[in-house]
Amino acid sequence: MTATTNNRDTAVAPESVEPFPKLPSLRKWGVLREYLGFVAAVQNKVSINDSDRLSANLRRHGEGFRIANPNLPKRATFLMDWIIPGHNLEFLTLNTPQLCRELYGLSTEDADFEIGKDPFLRFFLGPNTPFILQGKEHAAVRRAMTPELTQAAVERYREVSIQVLDRHLDELPLNTPVSLQEMFYQFTREVILRVIFGLEDEDREEIDSGISALSDLMNGRNASIRTLLTYFPLALFYQYFRKDREHLPRRRARRIQGPIERMDALIARQIARFRADPTIDCPGARIVAKADAAPEMWTPEILRDAFRTLLIAGHETSVTGYSFTIDLLLKNPDKLALVREEALAAATDSYAIAANNEGLRLHPPVWGVPVIPRKDVVVGGRRIHQGTWVQAMPAAIHHDPEAYPEPTRFLPERFLDKAPDRYGFMAFGTGKHRCPGISFYQLEASIVLHRIFGRLELRHHGRAERAYLAFAAFSRPALGMQVVVTDRKPADEVPCFRAKGSEDRERAARMRAPEAEDFPDDGSPRVIERETVSGAPAEVTVCPITGAQA
Numbered sequence: 332m333t334a335t336t337n338n339r340d341t342a343v344a345p346e347s348v349e350p351f352p353k354l355p356s357l358r359k360w361g362v363l364r365e366y367l368g369f370v371a372a373v374q375n376k377v378s379i380n381d382s383d384r385l386s387a388n389l390r391r392h393g394e395g396f397r398i399a400n401p402n403l404p405k406r407a408t409f410l411m412d413w414i415i416p417g418h419n420l421e422f423l424t425l426n427t428p429q430l431c432r433e434l435y436g437l438s439t440e441d442a443d444f445e446i447g448k449d450p451f452l453r454f455f456l457g458p459n460t461p462f463i464l465q466g467k468e469h470a471a472v473r474r475a476m477t478p479e480l481t482q483a484a485v486e487r488y489r490e491v492s493i494q495v496l497d498r499h500l501d502e503l504p505l506n507t508p509v510s511l512q513e514m515f516y517q518f519t520r521e522v523i524l525r526v527i528f529g530l531e532d533e534d535r536e537e538i539d540s541g542i543s544a545l546s547d548l549m550n551g552r553n554a555s556i557r558t559l560l561t562y563f564p565l566a567l568f569y570q571y572f573r574k575d576r577e578h579l580p581r582r583r584a585r586r587i588q589g590p591i592e593r594m595d596a597l598i599a600r601q602i603a604r605f606r607a608d609p610t611i612d613c614p615g616a617r618i619v620a621k622a623d624a625a626p627e628m629w630t631p632e633i634l635r636d637a638f639r640t641l642l643i644a645g646h647e648t649s650v651t652g653y654s655f656t657i658d659l660l661l662k663n664p665d666k667l668a669l670v671r672e673e674a675l676a677a678a679t680d681s682y683a684i685a686a687n688n689e690g691l692r693l694h695p696p697v698w699g700v701p702v703i704p705r706k707d708v709v710v711g712g713r714r715i716h717q718g719t720w721v722q723a724m725p726a727a728i729h730h731d732p733e734a735y736p737e738p739t740r741f742l743p744e745r746f747l748d749k750a751p752d753r754y755g756f757m758a759f760g761t762g763k764h765r766c767p768g769i770s771f772y773q774l775e776a777s778i779v780l781h782r783i784f785g786r787l788e789l790r791h792h793g794r795a796e797r798a799y800l801a802f803a804a805f806s807r808p809a810l811g812m813q814v815v816v817t818d819r820k821p822a823d824e825v826p827c828f829r830a831k832g833s834e835d836r837e838r839a840a841r842m843r844a845p846e847a848e849d850f851p852d853d854g855s856p857r858v859i860e861r862e863t864v865s866g867a868p869a870e871v872t873v874c875p876i877t878g879a880q881a
Contacts, residue, residue, distance in 0.1 A: 345707035350714040351395045351423055381797040383694050383806060386726030387738075390426045395711060397719075398422040414450055414567055417443075418703060419718030425710070426727035428734050428755030433710045434702055434723055435754065435762045439465070441708050444764055447701025447720060450567055451804045454587060455548065456643055457636030458576040462764055464633075469763070471628045472637050475621040477767045479614035482839060485774045486830050488526050492778050495522050497822040500786055505819065508792045510811035512654045515779070519646035520545050522775070527641050528601045529613025541597050541642070548590035549647060559802070562587070577632065591639075598638045614641075647805065648696035649772055652758075653779045654812040656690030658796045659741045660784070661814075666743055667784060674785035677826035683777035684839060685743040688751060691758035693741065695725035698804050700760055725757035773839060777828075785825040788818035 398421070425434060434442075445463045452462055461472040478484065499518045503509055524530055524541045552558070569580045579588050605616040606623070618637065622629035660667040666686065673682045699722040706717045715721060730738040734755040735745060759766040766772075783789075792813040799809040830839070 343709045343712070345709050345714045348709055348712060348714050350716065351397050351711075352393065353397050354392060379797070380799075382698065382800045383726045383798040386698060386724050387730040389424055389724055389727045390730060392424075394427045395423060395425045395430055395713065398424075414564075415446055415703065415720070417446070417705075417718045418720055419716060421716060421719045423715060423719050423721045424727070425721060425723050427731055428728055428752055430711045431723045431728055431757065431761070432754035434721060437702075437704070437708055437710075441705060442721075443703045443705055444762060447703050450563070451802065453576065454563075454566060454579065455591070456640045457632070459630070459633040459636035460640045461637065461767075462640065462644070468628065468633060471625065472633060473763075473767065475618045476637060476641065479617065480768050480771050482770045485771045488522075488771070489774060489778065489829060491525050492522050492775055493782065493827055495525070496778060496782050497786075500782060500819065501822070503787075503816050503819070505816050508813050508815055511657060511814055512650060512808050512812040515650040515653050515812075516546070516549075516646070517542065519649050519775070523642055523645040527613070527615045527638070527645070529611060529615065537597065537600070540593065544590045544593040544597065545642065545646070548587065548594065549643070552586060558586075594639065594642065595635060598635055598642075601638075602634065644766065645768055645771070648766075649775060651694065651696040651806055651808065652687060652691050652772065652776055654808045655694035655796070655798070656687050656776070656780065657783060657814075658791075658808070658812060659690055659693065660686060660780075661789070661791055663741050666741065669743075670780050671784045674781035674828075675825065677781075677828045679835070680777035680781065680828050680839075681748060682743060683780040684773055685746040685748075686780060687773070687776040688746040688756070688758075689741055689743045692729045692735065692746075692751075692756065693739075694798055694806060695729060695758045696806050697725060697757075697760070698800055698806060699724050700757065723757065728755060728757055731755060770839075781828060782825070786820045786822065787816050789814045789816045791815075 425431060435444075445465055449458075449463050452460055456462065459468070461469055461476065464472060496518055499514055503514065520542045521538060524538050528537075530538050566579050570576050570578070601615055602619055605611055605619040609616075609620070615638065619634070622634045622637075660670060669682050670686055673679065702721045702723070704715050704717050704719060704721065708715050710721075729735065732738055734752060753761050759769050759772075792815045794810060796812060797809050798806045801807045
């Protein structure tokens with residue numbers, strides 16, 4: 332185990348310690364081979380490489396290792412400034428919960444936790460997404476969004492999710508190969524539009540326009556390796572040269588800019604609707620009301636990008652989680668039987684939540700989470716140079732044998748009625764910029780497993796599923812999660828679990844990683860974090876998402 336050094340407790344001069352080791356020359360080919368495997372897994376549905384397995388295998392090369400920079404002269408640093416300002420072209424991979432904890436224990440004065448995500452998120456979520464914003468703007472947006480996604484709040488969305496999912500399940504053909512991944516995209520896009528904007532059946536045209544824009548924006552062509560190697564560098568240089576982070580080169584960006592403009596038009600229509608009718612009660616209306624109460628903080632662009640983030644981030648990674656968890660359950664019939672038994676009893680969703688957490692552990696939706704130190708810092712008793720691209724690797728961290736004995740096995744029981752280690756479970760990120768939709772995903776994912784296995788008999792179709800990297804950052808099923816549905820029960824013959832009160836909400840809260848934040852308490856349950864492998868405090872009491880440290 333790495334000897335940890337908490338930078339907040341023990342002042343260690345960076346120049347007094349050695350940096351993380353470079354890969355020894357005899358092992359460089361081994362890592363090069365793995366990175367070539369990553370290249371083959373990026374936007375490549377034909378390759379046999381599984382990007383999550385490749386990430387997990389990085390642990391073989393140490394708890395942390397550097398790929399040295401090419402020592403560019405200072406006058407050549409502008410080559411990186413138009414992509415990530417201050418990046419020194421050195422890469423460091425961290426592969427353990429302990430090192431992850433120390434990395435995220437750095438202050439914002441010591442490290443930039445957002446700039447590394449900027450080039451990947453800016454074009455889709457917008458330059459003002461809360462995943463990139465810092466300081467007062469970030470706090471304002473986060474405080475507006477997060478109360479809509481608490482353990483207590485998300486229960487209000489359960490009925491909508493059940494109704495929409497049952498309709499999609501009824502439309503699946505029997506005894507014919509079908510992509511569950513594609514069905515999940517349609518389901519999640521419709522649910523997020525209905526929930527955020529309060530849309531009903533009579534708003535079908537508006538729902539369909541939103542689904543169409545999201546589908547066109549996130550399609551495989553925009554995620555292709557060609558787009559990654561041509562459009563992204565061009566767009567980044569275009570914005571750098573023009574000093575304009577809002578606009579894209581129109582002629583080259585039609586496939587991306589067109590769907591974004593349609594989505595922005597939908598957002599603008601809904602904002603106008605909320606302002607015209609203050610009686611509308613939905614998350615979007617409440618966010619607009621908060622924005623209108625503080626116009627000096629909430630620019631039109633910040634409000635627009637908050638909605639972009641809710642719509643895109645609210646569905647893309649969820650589909651990966653659903654798909655891979657179902658794939659793993661079909662490969663483990665004994666675990667599937669427990670999910671089905673729970674679904675038909677409709678008394679709890681504990682095992683479904685645990686199975687989804689285990690699916691996210693083995694197949695985290697995001698490949699890596701970059702951090703860029705603003706100055707030389709110490710993590711794990713090692714020096715990290717200013718400007719290094721530090722990558723905490725979720726799949727590698729999730730295969731730590733101390734945190735997860737038998738790490739390659741699918742064992743939902745390891746999460747049953749237990750909160751994951753917030754630094755050893757990176758499916759939603761960690762720290763202040765982690766995904767705020769943890770409770771919403773947990774609710775939706777348990778509904779998906781219960782309704783799928785409560786209503787359907789299904790089996791795999793075709794080759795074994797594997798992960799590939801879309802948009803160079805997000806894990807997706809390469810083959811679309813192909814199944815054959817052989818039988819289906821009517822929806823009204825299968826009961827649905829519904830949380831009955833604070834006890835059910837507290838049980839669900841105990842099964843997600845707690846994180847203290849200074850948001851007002853809305854009645855969501857408080858939980859105590861157990862002792863964790865990463866060394867996170869065992870006595871942290873928090874209100875999930877909404878409560879400050881007690």
